[in-house]
Amino acid sequence: xxxxxxxxxxxxxxxxxxxxxxxxxxxxxxxxxxxxxxxxxxxxxxxxxxxxxxxxxxxxxxxxxxxxxxxxxxxxxxxxxxxxxxxxxxxxxxxxxxxxxxxxxxxxxxxxxxxxxxxxxxxxxxxxxxxxxxxxxxxxx
Numbered sequence: 001x002x003x004x005x006x007x008x009x010x011x012x013x014x015x016x017x018x019x020x021x022x023x024x025x026x027x028x029x030x031x032x033x034x035x036x037x038x039x040x041x042x043x044x045x046x047x048x049x050x051x052x053x054x055x056x057x058x059x060x061x062x063x064x065x066x067x068x069x070x071x072x073x074x075x076x077x078x079x080x081x082x083x084x085x086x087x088x089x090x091x092x093x094x095x096x097x098x099x100x101x102x103x104x105x106x107x108x109x110x111x112x113x114x115x116x117x118x119x120x121x122x123x124x125x126x127x128x129x130x131x132x133x134x135x136x137x138x139x140x141x
Contacts, residue, residue, distance in 0.1 A: 002118045003046055004028040007037040007064065008053040008080070013103070020107060034059030034067070041072050049098070049117040051110075054081035054088055062091055069096040074124055076117035080105060 004021075006028050008014040014030050021028050029044070031037050034056060041047055050068060054061035065077050079092040082103035089100045098117045101110065 001027065002048045002114070003044065004049050004051065004114060005037060005040055005044075005047050006030045006051045007032070007034065007056075007061075009033060009056040010053070024107075024111070026111075033057075034061070034064030037064055038067055038071065041068065041075065045072070047072075047075055048121050049114055050075055050077045051080050051114075052077050054079055054092070055083050062088065062095060065092060065095045065097055074121055076121050078110075078113055078117060 004026065006014055006017065008017075008030075009032050011032060014032070018028055018030050029040065029047075031040050034052075035058060037050060037052070041050070052061050052064055052068075056064075059067075061079060061081070065079065068075055068077055073096075076098040077096070079089070079097045079100045080103060081088070081100075092100055098120065099113050101113065
């Protein structure tokens with residue numbers, strides 16, 4: 001089962017989204033700030049994807065994305081915002097976001113993007129595992 005973290009300071013929006021996803025047999029986790037997201041990821045290292053609000057008080061989405069990519073480079077991040085600008089979308093993609101969506105988002109489209117982001121992360125993990133196995137095999141020859 002994929003491990004998805006949602007980060008948004010709009011509690012009512014996030015709680016509604018979580019309930020809708022749970023009806024689809026997904027068990028997402030939710031936190032309400034960038035700082036909480038980094039703490040959660042440090043304690044839950046098998047998280048696959050973060051869906052991250054861009055505009056939040058304190059550490060905003062772009063700052064949080066930058067820290068996620070530094071500390072947890074394999075975690076894929078989908079940026080989500082109701083205040084998108086071309087500049088923030090470009091900045092997010094430059095920092096390594098997997099994709100960018102507008103609020104309110106279509107749930108089917110979000111599910112599709114989550115599946116693709118999880119597949120990308122798993123592909124990277126498989127490549128790392130293959131490289132490690134080759135390294136170990138090379139050391140035995």
